[in-house]
Amino acid sequence: MEQLVQVSGLSKRFSNFTAVDDLSFTVNKGDVYGFLGQNGAGKSTTIRMLTSLIQPTSGTITVNGVQLAGNKKQVLKNIGAVIEKPDLYKYMSAYENLEVFAKLSGVPHGKQVLMNQLEIVGLANRASDVVKTFSQGMKQRLGIAIALVHNPPLVILDEPTNGLDPQGIADVRNLILSLSKTHQKTVIVSSHLLSEIEQVATRILIIDKGKKLVEGNAGELLDPNKILLAIDTQDGARTQALLQSSEWTNYLQPMRENTCVLQLPKYDVPKITTWLVQQGVQIYAITPKQTLEDYFLNITSGKQHVATYTN
Amino acid sequence: MWQLIQIELFKISKRPRTYISFVAITALIAAVQIGLKVDGASYVDFMMSTTSSIEVNGNVLNGYLICYIILQMLLVNIPLLITLIAADMISGEANMGTLRLLLTKPYARWEIVLAKFVAATFYTLALLVWLAILALFVSMWVFGTDDLFLFKSSYIVLIEKNDVFWRYCGAFAFAAVAMTTVAALGFLTSVFSDNSIGPIVTTMSIIVFLTILSTMNIPLYATIQPYLFVTHMNSWKEFFDQQVNENNEAIVGSIQNPGRIINSLWILGLHIVGFVGAAMYFFHKKDINS
Amino acid sequence: MMIRFIAIVCLLGIGELHAQDMTALVKKVKAKLDVVNDYTAEGVMKTDIVFIKAPISKIKVFYKKPNSFKLVKDGGISLLPKGGISVNMSTIIAADDYVALAAGDAVFEGTKVKLVKVIPTDENSNIVLTTLYIDEENLLIRKAVSTTKENGTYDMQLYFGKYAQLGLPDKVIFSFNTKDYKLPKGITLEFQDTKQQSDLDKLKNKKGKVEISYKNYVVNKGIDAAIFKN
Structure with a gap:
């Protein structure tokens, strides 16, 4: 398998605690890489380091063979990311938001292309409505459209189902599967809920207190x-x-x-x-x-509600 | 880079907050102009009553004087309006959460900071142009033009009609630099916060604090006053003072203290570079945890 | 009032002993001036007042007998000390109700002159006393020093050229005491006007002066009285 992302010895220390501790993992092209851990495990910090929002204390991140450190622009062209809730310019319409980020991504598309993007995420009929009238699920879908606007090979979604209703969660799940299968994207998706990850991920990484606990093929890890x-x-x-x-x-x-x-x-x-x-x-x-579920339940120590694993 | 600046300008143009300042300026200027149009004669009489020994003939309350009166009143308050936008440029995006999205785009952080600052400067300039249109051009149109008759604290300056307009050009250009300094300070404070209120209040507090410091007649502060940017923000008035020759004739086209203007521009310019440089440095180092 | 009373008493007293009535001379001067019914002139005005920074400005003056006088700055604002400056001799001696007394001879800038004290007898006159320096030979007033009720003392020097025949000066220098002028600071609209002490010191050594140089007199061509309104 061709490797798209390589993370090696990644650490982030804030003044009084270590958020990520010597984390290494690899994401192959075509993976839907489930990044699992309880709240505060270090998922968001890791994803923010992947997207250059936070500078690592040590370690390296390589995307498509290019190290992030020193090549930020080049690396970020390969990444589309939605970090936590995709808060958008609420005083602009969906179309204007998409247009702004298309330009920012260096791909000023024509109107038709942008409308097609909105069509993919099911927002074409709301293109000219200002974002402040949108539900959280619609914002999430628009956020994903924005992440995809420059057609990056790697899509990073940080807790994409947070705050969504069941329908919204199902929509996002279907969108992730479609990204992987129809659009051949590599997706890194983080969550604190196994139930969400297990339905979409091809590979899974579980972290706790900033350290890697388990990494492996989802099919194997979830094999009863x-x-x-x-x-x-x-x-x-x-x-x-x-x-x-x-x-x-x-x-x-x-x-x-x-x-x-x-x-x-x-x-x-x-x-x-x-x-x-x-x-x-x-x-x-x-x-x-x-099962993996038991294991995850154990490390989360009953702090989370974990959906029952069924196969 | 130009692309980034265009986007920032587009964002500013779409924000309702942007127009508060323009509306506020319009309302203030209209209030002054209407007041002086309706009751200007008694205002002039009141002013002239203080100089009962001087007989003044001519259109004293002309557009040029109206503009000067407006600038005196407004340039003290405009920093607040500029801060509303400048101090929100980064913190506002952090607050909305769009900063995360923005910073995952393929631009160096210094480019984003610089584009935002340039956009904030454009906004500042737009505000001043609007101010100039209303305070100067509308006043010229409504009240006509004539010599500019100014009461300074210790003397009267009479500037010939044909010698006034370029002084306003200079004054507005100077005000642009002074207000850009305010924008730069607001911009710097916005780097440190994830909400807009903090930087706006901080910026205004700094300006108020330094203004008080700059006017306190205490030797300790007197030594630092020449280096405070607020001390220099009113130097636009230097354009409206003229030199006299040995016969006490005002020299048309002259400025009493051009050196002061240049000195002030240097101090303000250095502050702008310092504030923006610091904003770039700290923003580059900043982890986006919000 | 008291000042004028004392002045009249003293002068009349002196007049009894030494002075002769100079009304005739004044009337002769007036008669010369009376040839001019009206005039307009262009000029240049320099305002040299301690607390005023004003440029040299072009002016126009209008005069119509007996005592209408107007000075208009050419499309601008003019500043003049209030009350004293009519800048025209005709207005000083236009009226008939005065007492003119000799006060000796003198030489003014190389010209022999008669000193004449003119005391208006009109109770309402603002001028208490005027001393005229009259060039008897040419019937020209070379200098006039007027003491007013409210505006202090003014000193007017007149220089004649090609309009001397008509008694119209080429240049008038109007001097006055500036120490009475005050600008209250509350009205200045200057929040942080720095004191420019050195400049002020430079200015302060001067006496208030307004200098008007005339040219292009247009005499007796008729003037619309409307000009003097307002």
């Missing part, structure tokens, strides 16, 4: 036949190193504190337990976490 296993051993680092150099490396997830995490088929659980014993690893506890 797979189990997440937290293995607590005497020497977590050694165990992790052993696993990395073995056939189990494909199942391995990033360590969480001193605990190794694997996602693997249920029938492999006895096999790995035996293997670890054979390697002389002192096992204190093996805790099964049946």
Whole structure:
């Protein structure tokens, strides 16, 4: 798979806390990359660093082979972003908003092209209405039209369903799927709700307290036949190193504190337990976490309502 | 860059707030003009009663004097109107949330800051042009033109009719620089805030504070007064004072203290560069967390 | 009133002893001036008053017998000390109700002159006393010093040229005391007018002066009386 976004060792420290801590991930072309974490986990800070709204303390961001640092203009041409609620110029019409941002994006389209963009997001009939008369869902759709106006390969949507009613949420979900499938866009979409991500994402990254917890193919992470296993051993680092150099490396997830995490088929659980014993690893506890949902529920510690996973 | 400036001007033109200033100026000037048109004679008599020893013949209350009276009253208050827009240029977008959208577009931050400042300057100039149209040209049309008869605090200046217009051109040009300094200050304060009220109040507070400081007759402050921009904002009046020769004849086309105007322009210019430079620096460093 | 009374008493007293009635001389001067029924003239006016910065301005003057006089700045505002300046001798000696007394001889700028004290007898006259310096030979008033009730003392010097025959001066310098003029600060509309002390000092050493140079007299061609209205 061709990589579109590479994030390496990204950190952001504010004066009194670390919002993002040594985060690395890769987004491939064509992915709908679900960026999942509870509120305050560091999603928005990461997305703002991706879009140059916040300067990283350390680490690198590369988009389409070009580093963001020092090449901001070039990189931003490849990105269309809606950060949190898309607050627009409320005293201007939908068309005027779109026109302004088209010009800002260096692609001053003709009227017909802009109207087509509004058609895509279902706002063509409200083109000349001022934005302050719009519902939150309509603003969100217009925000996405603005993000797409310069036809960027990468679309970043930060919490796009926040504050929307069920119909609005469904509209945005369909729009994301359409962007990916019909318009061949790579989409990074963040949310604190698994239920939203699981319906659109092809790959998922879960972060907590600014650190990566789980990253993987959505199909695999959400596979009901797979189990997440937290293995607590005497020497977590050694165990992790052993696993990395073995056939189990494909199942391995990033360590969480001193605990190794694997996602693997249920029938492999006895096999790995035996293997670890054979390697002389002192096992204190093996805790099964049946699904990604359980895992997410665990890290969010009941702070969020998480939709029931069904497949 | 021009594209950015055009967009900023378009945004300014679409905002209802923009027109408050124009309406306010129109109302104020109309009130002064109507008042003086209806009751100007008694106003002139009142003024002349203070100089009972001088007999003044001619159209004293002509358009040129009306404009001077209006400028005296308005140029003190126009900073507030300019601040309404300038201090909102960045903070207003932060407040609306559009700043996030704007900054994800492929422009360097300094370009965005500069375009916004240029747009704020255009707005300032537009306001002054409107002021000039109403205060000068409409007054000239309604009240006619004649020599400009001015009471200074210690003396009277009589400027020939044909020697006045260029002075107003100079005065308005100077006022443009002075008001741009206000715009630059408002602009700088708007970098630090995510709502418009804070920078507007801060800018006006700074201007009021410095104005008081600049008029306090205390040696400690006297040393810094020449460097405060507010001290120099009224230097447009220097255009309306003329030199006299050894026979005490006013020299037509002369300015009493051209050096003061140039000095003031330098101080104001340096403040503009300083304020805008600081705005660029801090905005470049700023993390957009809103 | 008291001043005038004392002045008349003193002068009449002196007149009893030394002076002769100069009414005849004044009448001769007046007779010369009476040839002129009206005139207009163009001129240039310099206003040199301590607290006024005014440029040299073109003016027009209009006169019609017996005492109508008007000075108009050519399309502009004119500033003159109030009350004193009619800038025309005819108006000073136009009336008949005065007492003219000799006050000796003098030389004014190289010309021998008779000093004549003119005291209006009209109670309402603003002028209390005028001293005329009369060039007896040419019947021209070279200088006049007038004391007024309300506006202090004025000093008028007249210089004659080609209109001397008609008693019309080429130049009049009108001097007066400026120390009585005051500008209240409240009305200045200047919020932060910085004191330009050095400039003021430079100005302050001067006496108030208005200098009018005439040219292009047009005499006895008739003038519309409407000009003197307003």
